[in-house]
Amino acid sequence: xxxxxxxHAVRRRAGGRRAGxxxxxxxxxxxxxxxxxxxxxxxxxxxxxxxxHPVSGLDHVLAMVAxxxxxxxxxxxxxxxxxVTFPMVMAFGGFLGLLGVPLxxxxxxxxxxxxxxxxxxxxxxxxxxxxxxxxxxxxxVFHGYAHGTELPAGQSGLMYSVGFVxxxxxxxxxxxxxxxxxxxxxxxxxLRVAGSAVAAAGIIFMWQAVA
Amino acid sequence: MRxxxxxxxxxxxxxxxxxxxxxxxxxxxxxxxYDGVSHLFLTFDDLLPVLAMALxxxxxxxxxxxxTLFTLPIAWLAAGAAGYASGAALLPAGVTSLSLLALGILAxxxxxxxxxxxxxxxxxxxxxxxxxxxxxxxLAGREESGLVGIAAAIFVLAALxxxxxxxxxxxxxxxxxxxxxxxIAAIGLLLLGWALSGRI
Numbered sequence: 001x002x003x004x005x006x007x008h009a010v011r012r013r014a015g016g017r018r019a020g021x022x023x024x025x026x027x028x029x030x031x032x033x034x035x036x037x038x039x040x041x042x043x044x045x046x047x048x049x050x051x052x053h054p055v056s057g058l059d060h061v062l063a064m065v066a067x068x069x070x071x072x073x074x075x076x077x078x079x080x081x082x083x084v085t086f087p088m089v090m091a092f093g094g095f096l097g098l099l100g101v102p103l104x105x106x107x108x109x110x111x112x113x114x115x116x117x118x119x120x121x122x123x124x125x126x127x128x129x130x131x132x133x134x135x136x137x138x139x140x141v142f143h144g145y146a147h148g149t150e151l152p153a154g155q156s157g158l159m160y161s162v163g164f165v166x167x168x169x170x171x172x173x174x175x176x177x178x179x180x181x182x183x184x185x186x187x188x189x190x191l192r193v194a195g196s197a198v199a200a201a202g203i204i205f206m207w208q209a210v211a
Numbered sequence: 212m213r214x215x216x217x218x219x220x221x222x223x224x225x226x227x228x229x230x231x232x233x234x235x236x237x238x239x240x241x242x243x244x245y246d247g248v249s250h251l252f253l254t255f256d257d258l259l260p261v262l263a264m265a266l267x268x269x270x271x272x273x274x275x276x277x278x279t280l281f282t283l284p285i286a287w288l289a290a291g292a293a294g295y296a297s298g299a300a301l302l303p304a305g306v307t308s309l310s311l312l313a314l315g316i317l318a319x320x321x322x323x324x325x326x327x328x329x330x331x332x333x334x335x336x337x338x339x340x341x342x343x344x345x346x347x348x349x350l351a352g353r354e355e356s357g358l359v360g361i362a363a364a365i366f367v368l369a370a371l372x373x374x375x376x377x378x379x380x381x382x383x384x385x386x387x388x389x390x391x392x393x394x395i396a397a398i399g400l401l402l403l404g405w406a407l408s409g410r411i
Contacts, residue, residue, distance in 0.1 A: 080386040084319055084393045091397035098404030157405035158255055158307075161398045169394055 046156035050163020053147055054171060059110050059205050060147055064168055066117035066198045067136055068175015069191055072182050073124055074132060081129065082136055083172045087165050089137040093144025094164075107209035109142030114202025121195025124188070143168075243353060247360020250344075251368065256307045257340055257361075258368075263314035263395045264336055265369045266388055268329050269376020270321055275329035276373035282330045283369055284362040286337025287344070291358040294345025305406025306343070310336055311399025318392025321385065 054060050071082040096103060103109075117139070119125075120132075127135070151160045178194075181187030251257055261283070268279035294300070314332070317324070324332075341358070348357055376388055 080383075080390070083390050084386070087393050087397035088316070088319065088400065091400040094401050095404040098401070098408040100408070151405075158398070158402055161401035161405070162255060162259075164401070165394045165397045169390065 043156045043159050046151070046159035047163040049152060049155055050160040050165075051167045053150060053160075053164055054167040057147070058201065059114060060143055060168075061171060062198045062201055063110065063113045063117055063139065063143060064171035065175035065178070066114065066121055066195065068172045068177070069121045069179040069194060070117060070132070070136075070175075071172075072176050072179020073121060073191060074126060074129075078129055078132055079176060081133060083169065083176070085133055086136060086140050086172065087169060089140040090144035090168065091161075091165070093141035094147075094161075095144075096141070097145040103142070103145050106142050106146045108206065109139065110146060111202050111205035111209045113139035113142060114205055115199050116202075118195045118197070118199030118202055122192050122199055123195075124192060243355075243357040244360040244363075246353070247357035247362075248364045249360075250357065251361050251364040257344070259395055259398065260307065260310040260314060260336055260340060261365055261368055262372060263311060263318055263392065264333055265372035266376055266392055266395075267314055267318045267324075268333070268369070269373040269379075270318060270385070270388060271324050271326065271329050273377050275324070275326040276377050278326050278330040279333045279373060280366065280370050283333040283337050284366045286334040287341035287365055288337075288358055288362040290338040290341030291345035291348075291361065292355065294342035295349045295355045295358065296345075298346060298349040300343055300346040300350075305403055306339055308399045308402035308406055310339065311395050312403060313399075315392050315394070315396025315399055319389050319396055321389050321392075 054064065067082055067086060071079045093103075116135070120127075120135075147164070151157055179191060182191055251261065264279060264283060265276075268276045314336070317332075341361075344361060345355070345358060348355060379385055379388065
């Protein structure tokens, strides 16, 4: 056997092994496995509801993305301080709602958050870090109060909370990701335009809340 | 003084109020030990606190991580055995939320703690959740060896997560861990609200 023929034989064997591996992996994936029932109920439904809830309302989506955009504009340490503090303050709002503590003007507060956060992004405002954190935290209470407590009957409260927090965090991450275009000149302008659009949408939300 | 006594009394009443144990073992068909292993990964009431504890231990360095690796599963197993023997869950249903809240906040603020403090937290976590696990296994009439599976799964999970966090060097990676801690704290606060409002 020539050296070339030997190499071909080795390649053929390797190809055969690879095909066998693919077939076995496919069989393992497609093999039907029994579903084991257990006593927990409403877990998956609670998680899905929690994941879907924050992205189902434009008011919440725009405000959360605006938080990320503003954080990206402000740079370190705001870019990481806001995503760390926001979920906890938002959960505090949900906690107040669950305890039945009255919070007047929730819808107005949510609309105001879009107007104010959008304006901050549009103006590329740079207040002191503590002021930015207080501002964002203040509005987080309204968002948590309105959205953190809407659990349908029969679903898991824990899994709803997990989904709700993860989805909100992902909205922040989306805002931060978009906000990274701030490093370019055209990106800075685009961010300010986006901030103006969020503020304009906030005015519409405010109109709907007051009317 | 009087107010302090009243606050202490209210806290003690809250902590000692007997509640229904909602923990349980999933039936895998592979026996009680594997039921215990799968229990941890399918029950977020127990999984999230263990994750939070592992994140906190990892953030506090290799010494804290090594101690947690052993103290947490041992405390969990011992308290589980005691809970199984007593067969009574003497802790409120919302206690899980307090674990999530406390450990999540500590991880989110990245507080530097002495290894012995981290160990003490791990022991406390193991006692509370292990007791609830053991009591609910006894109430469900299942075999106590499920606790061995739970403890083994905790050992593996804590080892992997704490070791991963210890190796993180870039600043943003530690921030990602802190964000995860804040998410866990937020989930704990919401869960506490659900428990106090009686909706779960």
